[in-house]
Amino acid sequence: MARTQGSHSDITGPRIRRAALRLFARHGFAAVSMRQIAGEVGVQAGALYNYTPDKQTLLFELMRDHMDALLAARAAEAARAGRDPMARLENFTRHHIRFHIERPDEVFIAYMELRNLAPENFAEIERLRHAYEDELETILRNGVAAGDFAVPDPRVATYAVIAMLTGVNTWYRAGGRLSLSEVETLYWDMVRKAVAA
Amino acid sequence: MARTQGSHSDITGPRIRRAALRLFARHGFAAVSMRQIAGEVGVQAGALYNYTPDKQTLLFELMRDHMDALLAARAAEAARAGRDPMARLENFTRHHIRFHIERPDEVFIAYMELRNLAPENFAEIERLRHAYEDELETILRNGVAAGDFAVPDPRVATYAVIAMLTGVNTWYRAGGRLSLSEVETLYWDMVRKAVAA
DNA sequence: GTCTATAAGTTGATAGAC
DNA sequence: GTCTATCAACTTATAGAC
Structure with missing residues (x-):
């Protein structure tokens, strides 16, 4: 489910890390796309790059x-x-x-x-x-x-x-x-x- | 190095398996492409499908x-x-x-x-x-x-x-x-x- | 049995609007 | 901080020539 626009820096960061952790463990680092992680968190892929320089x-x-x-x-x-x-x-x-x-x-x-x-x-x-x-x-x-x-x-x-x-x-x-x-x-x-x- | 055209069914199969084994172990299954495996063996990617139905x-x-x-x-x-x-x-x-x-x-x-x-x-x-x-x-x-x-x-x-x-x-x-x-x-x-x- | 060409879709990352 | 749109490159797998 998509999110409405807005500022959520305090909670989005940890949610990204949790989603990445879960997905990397399940499918492997190489098999997981930034879009999948973003989808899990409920943001668009571009937004991830506010929290990490790269995968x-x-x-x-x-x-x-x-x-x-x-x-x-x-x-x-x-x-x-x-x-x-x-x-x-x-x-x-x-x-x-x-x-x-x-x-x-x-x-x-x-x-x-x-x-x-x-x-x-x-x-x-x-x-x-x-x-x-x-x-x-x-x-x-x-x-x-x-x-x-x-x-x-x-x-x-x-x-x-x-x-x-x-x-x-x-x-x-x-x-x-x-x-x-x-x-x-x-x-x-x-x-x-x-x-x- | 590329290979010239020809028939090599007896040796290509084992070479594909050896190359896939090595590459999967080094980089992980998801991170290795069929083109990489083919390149290691010296054939084009399409030729792999004579030996395996899929990755x-x-x-x-x-x-x-x-x-x-x-x-x-x-x-x-x-x-x-x-x-x-x-x-x-x-x-x-x-x-x-x-x-x-x-x-x-x-x-x-x-x-x-x-x-x-x-x-x-x-x-x-x-x-x-x-x-x-x-x-x-x-x-x-x-x-x-x-x-x-x-x-x-x-x-x-x-x-x-x-x-x-x-x-x-x-x-x-x-x-x-x-x-x-x-x-x-x-x-x-x-x-x-x-x-x- | 291998080649080339191609289909149809995905990838990581960036730019600029809001 | 998030969005949309985009890029160039890459992906697996197939079709048909040789």
Whole structure:
């Protein structure tokens, strides 16, 4: 449905980002046209360019905002979890699952659309992802030093744990056989044993 | 470079599939045009339609061939691995890593382009993927019954292990710090411990 | 089996009226 | 800030010559 003319800068911006997020996740960045996004929001295609210089920047900002939110949430969680490696690893495991399952579109885009980023944008997203991975690697190294964990290669274990946890997004559906809390516990059981001394 | 006219049905077909595979993996199905594929092969766009009825079928057949090859390879490996659950799980782990790392483009497409499949094609690929998952789930259930494994939820553990192992493709590069054989051993160590009784 | 030519429609982005 | 109109280029797929 079309909109009447007028000024709506305060709400149109977020609506454009939400519509783009949903459509990019469903159909892929390349398959979605600026006209489709505009149609979803209820404006004409030309109006989008008041909010983003181009389609590429729209994609990049969705991914960067997601990674910023992830790192900010981790910083807050890490402060709560204390210093014990086992407690920190459990906190990381449960928080990763919860944070990612709450943002399926963002997670999907952040993994699938890396190849559609311009090189400088790709480098920035990779930098943020690396910062996230580094926290888990540090937890594992501290646990090894404390004698709690036996992890022959903390970097590889970091990749393995993150891939395993993010995989929840490919199958978990709310209202299914298991509650999210039960899923968290099942994965924590596997992570704990996989790195156990 | 353009090709002169002539008949090349025996080689053009495979070349089209290889070019489409490479381009879809690099840029995404929606971002690749039939002209790009034709250009890579050295024919005009119209000639592609001697080999595929449309772009969608080209994608589907790449994915189906990959899943068929995976299931055939598994059947051959399973025959070699015997009946012991521990031996079968190690065989599955190492073979999954090796098979997937040898086919990065196929794996990328099989995971990323599911959303671009027509519904009936999607259902077929999902059926094949499910058959692959079922083998691992059966291994885990047999290991639990034999007292070798402690796995509270074999279906969830199946998802977790497969996601973890496929994750190797996102970071491993030949000629890097670790050989593929070392990587296999690191992952087998984590899988073994994660499901241990 | 491949070519050229074409149909019919879509694309990202811009210009200027309001 | 949004609209309409527009551009030049691109898209998948087909028809018919060779």
